[in-house]
Amino acid sequence: MSSWKLTKALRDQIYRYATVKQTGVSLRQMVQFGSKPSPGSLFHASHFAVHELPIRLSHRVKDLETLPNGLAKEPAIQTVRNWYAQSFEELTSLEEPVIKDLEMADILSGEKQYEETAKRQVSSQGSKRPYFFSDDGIVIDRRSHGSVSGGGGAAGASGGVSEDENEVHDLNSAHRHVLIPRPRRHYYIPTPKDIVYPSEVVDYNKLVTKVLTKIKRRHDATVTTIARGVQSWKRKKNFTYLDNSVNQFLDRFYLSRIGIRMLIGQTIALNQQAQGNMYSDDYVGIICLRTNVMEVAQDAIDAARFACEEHYDIMEAPPVQLYCPEDLEFMYVPGHLVHMLFETLKNSLRATIEFHQRLHPNTAIEDIHYPPVKIIVAEGLEDITVKVSDEGGGIPRSTIPLVWTYFYTSAEQRIEEYEPTYSSGSFKPPFMGLGVGLPHSRLYARYFSGDLKLISMEGYGTDVYLHLNRLSSSSEPLQ
Template sequence: MAAKKLYESFSKSLIDEVQRWGGMKQTGVSLRYMMEFGSSPTERNLLIAAQFLHRELPTRIARKTIELESLPYGLSEKPAILKVRDWYLDSFRDLRSIPEIKDTNDELEFTKMIKMIKVRHNNVVPMMALGVQQLKKGLNAKIDYESLDEIHQFLDRFYMSRIGIRMLIGQHVALHDPNPLPDCVGYIHTKMSPVEVARNASEDARSICFREYGSAPDINIYGDPNFTFPYVPTHLHLMVFELVKNSLRAVQERFVNSDKVAPPIRIIVADGLEDVTIKVSDEGGGIARSGLPKIFTYLYSTAKNPLDELPDDDVTANVATMAGYGYGLPISRLYARYFGGDLQIISMEGYGTDAYLHLSRLGDSQEPLP
């Protein structure tokens, strides 16, 4: 069925080419390699990078397209998923339409195009979420979400691959910036202060909390503000923002009708030899042990789901509102793992939750390619 739909909107030669490229081997890149390679963005280096991406991106995108075709429980047929698949096919076709990259002009054309591809895929996460939502609506309400393991593993692979594709494109595009920020190599900040990023992310999360509840608990940050290491600040900001937002919500809701002052959230930044670890601690009442396995699934959220209010045919209705509905934790964990780190949540029901965000200091772990 899905294949038939595909043939209707795309030529057979394109489908054959997707199959061929999807069978090729992907090449992982490490943070350290991206940093060293990008530290001198000469025309020659940018040309080599573009030639690498010209081979690598179609392979990664073809794999995603093929996977989107054969999802369990009829997920591939959902309108939102078909839309995502078409984005990937369009991007594959665009990439393959560019002949070999031989000189700087070719390289600049290619860079312009991959920048456009990155924008085209901006809403993939909410759109996929919408597809899963459309699936959940149709499934038996009593279905055990653990049995949807296959979908969960697919989404982990899919989003991890997406992080990689966006990092490679974003890094290459950023190397063309005529006025790079000091100590930055593309997306990578060679002297990033985790304390400073944690402070910014906390302030952002706190202002959202204020907007929603009219007040917000304090946040205390402990750690050496002068300590720095190479990392991608946007990734770290996203992860800390997510963890702090969850903590703020838990504390706020626990103390909303209490005459006690809400206890502050504590963020501790520790620099070890191998890992930089950021701990976010709250006294928001914790999570029951039975609920802990659910917090990393894409099929569960305690927040109210904005899609429940949408009519089914309204696939493209403001999808962006979907961001942050139960996807924050699993996606943050993928960001942590992408450069060799991890995210662990430890909870004391009746007291609070500690989140441990481990970031690899060495920067030489390869991308985890699914």
């Protein structure tokens, strides 16, 4: 990887793709595959991902190269740019599958639509359903037992008619000589399940899964690497805070990354389900049709407390009390919910420990009696709301706007002092000091039309409100 170079020809190709509009996918469209997707529908999804991802990657490469005031020249920024460019190259280099059987080619063109007549029966299972999640250094594994946290620091639309694969997208007048294959309009297109698909279909799905798995692993450390680059640049420029344009770029970049990883993760998981490597009636890819809020919240609690104990080298982190209906379930991405709760809890646990250390300067950290962090979950018609309450001293009112800017942190360990240790997907983020936790979590909430809000009482504590949209029909907020 170290010998890889971004050539002028590849850059020109990337900039041409960056003129093409991105195509959003709704959560509801993603679950239309069902828990047992057909190879034909997976073929459409794989083809969509192979053609849509380069467009999304190209927009981000262009953004990274046009950052102002020397930020684009930071080594860490260029590292991420190269990751995106290399992934773009790998996807655009994949050969288009050729279906020799004319009848099968007609079916896979998307022109023939097959309506699903049998409704999938969601099986009733135990309260602890098998689940594995690993992303951005958070690992949750309860496939074989109750809940294991840790591992590296802590743990819509209906199917439509597809366009011909050979049709091209006509770009602006400066690039009319460039032919860019236009992807299918829909991520999901129904195809029959009761036929035998040729080897070309199965082989293409396996190839795409292999390539996407490699790309996903390559980008594991993107959030932290971007953070290191911006923090280094901010220190060189002697900036106290980031200006609005850089914050807007980071919002746009990180939100796009969530969408890219969602599309990659969903495509990989769907293919794994089809190959029998991952199966549960509750899941369609990485989307859980019956996400149990209490289970996911408990996973996040275990992971955050484990990370806190490891960071402060204490036997037991402050207690966390969870108030949530046991049977509260809705369709969502458990990995996203884990991210948001984990980051919010990390902040609350850190604030609780450090505030009460200041209140009891002569008491050993192990001997301090910490008040509990409380998580209260309420169910509404539109939203499921999660409130995380701590007694960590709160935030001064003048500082609250800075909480939503990137790389503002009161943690003692700064990101420029932190060297990430990752290889082959074993990336481990720091417990604190990144300064991206809350704004990044808000993006996760907003990705599916939710939100994250904060109310503070200086001298007492902070309440964070996480609103989760349960309508699940909105499409991705692409920029």
